Amino acid sequence: MLRKGITESFGAAIHALSASQLTDGVINRSKRMMLDTLGVGLLGTRTAVFNKALKYSQLLTSEHRSSIWGRSEISLPPYYAAFVNGIAVHSMDFDDTWHPATHPSGAVLPALLALVETLPSRPSGLDLLLAFNVGIEVQGRLMRFSREAYNIPERFHPPSVVGVMGSAAASAKLLGLSPSQCSHALAIAASSAGAPLANAATQTKPLHIGNAARRGLEAALLAQIGLEGNPAILDMDSGLGVYYNDYSPSAMPVCASGDFRWILEDQDVAFKRIPAHLAMHWLVDAALEARAELQETAWTFDLSQIQRVTLRVPPSKYINCPLPTTEHQARHSFQFNACSALLDNKVTVASFDQARINRPALKELLSKVEVETPVDNQPSFDKMYCEVQIETAQGQSCTARCNTFYGHWRKPLSQEDLVEKFSANASSVLCTEGVKGVIDVVENIEKVTEGSVLGSYLRMTSNTHEQMYLTRIL
Secondary structure, rough: OOOHHHHHHHHHHHHHHHHHHHHHHHHHHHHHHHHHHHHHHHHHHHHHHHHHHHHHOOOOOOOOEEEEEEEEEEEEEEHHHHHHHHHHHHHOEEEEEEOOOHHHHHHHHHHHHHOOOOOOOOOOOOHHHHHHHHHHHHHHHHOOOOOOHHOOOOHHHHHHHHHHHHHHHHHHHHOOOOOHHHHHHHHHOOOOOOHHHHHOOOOHHHHHHHHHHHHHHHHHHHHHHHHHHOOOOOOEEEEOOHHHOOOOOOOOOOOOOOOOHHHHOOOOOOOOOOOOHHHHHHHHHHHHHHHHHHHHHOOOOOOHHHHHHEOOOOOOHHHHHOOOOHHHHHEEEEHHHHHHHHHHOOOOHHHOOOOHHHOHHHHHHHEEEEEOOOOOOOOOOOOOOEEEEEEEEOOEEEEEEEEOOOOOOOOOOOOOHHHHHHHHHHOOOOHHHHHHHHHHHHHHHHHOOOHHHHHHHHHOOOOOOOOOOOOHHO
């Protein structure tokens, strides 16, 4: 018997994986990912970049329509629903982060929720859960084709590469494509992969997630009607290998029994407590600790007495922004996040408002910041640390270091705190019944008879509630 190629093995595995192979650990972790993604996505529907993408997408028409999160009066063709909802998820850089580095959920869940509303087969919540995990799994395996991927990225934004592949795999699974069609969906998606990291800290970065969700969904639908791509797209340096200098692919096992080992079982994700690049979470925790130490030592905390703030961080050019002028630059600025923490004793969603960015007190404090990159501080979300040292005019000095922030996979958010984060984000958009409905559906997703019910709750923005589908939840 001939050995299967890498791409062929992925196609076969995507087709063969079944709900019976979902372990309790994977189900629990993926539910947390889904709930968090929906919360930050709902909050993101109130951002400027989301509204620009929505305005553009409303120019397009189709007989098939899918829900726009947080907008009860608007629906779009499924491709563009996936596009704008994906943008919402990443619009504030508030979505989950995995290791090797990528944002795994935002490219997959919007595509699936757009698709589930248009399929005549009415997929169940368990179908949705399985397809979501297939999309996450494919991303995890593709990232492990390179050691480069384990570091903070330098050239391209990872979800623009593995995210579109995950969206294609998840959509192919939900569509019930054949092994060959699943392989072709990956090949088609690969031709829509890739976005330069130079667009980080701009309004274009959230489009990377939106495009991944949309293009992956399109790839699966094109494969369904017979479009073909290179059947060895994952095997070749000129295929997905163009993104890595050390590309080394391996086959995905096809396990018909329950002994399949999901990557999510072994590698949890990080959930963010503030809407900023993941590295900022180490820095904010260190800054808050240093501030508290100085305040305790000096009995009072007078910002005007600060002479110098030294940040010891891993080397990464795109998150070293000394004087940010926009919210997107601020979300990618070690300096801004440290100074916001020192100035306000907290960093929140409101910290990135334009008025806060332009505060004279903040700009004055930013002028006192110096950045160092110690040789032992590796640019890896699994190994990095952040250290903040505050020196005053009176000669006082306080230093604090964060090796693992709360929310990191080594120090995961409690379920209570995760639900609280979702509720705070979602309640800014949805009514109380909508917020509670999403929580209940996600918590019981494997028992939900129709996955499309989630879309009904995601559109409950007023006290006049659509009751459609609600009696079919469990």
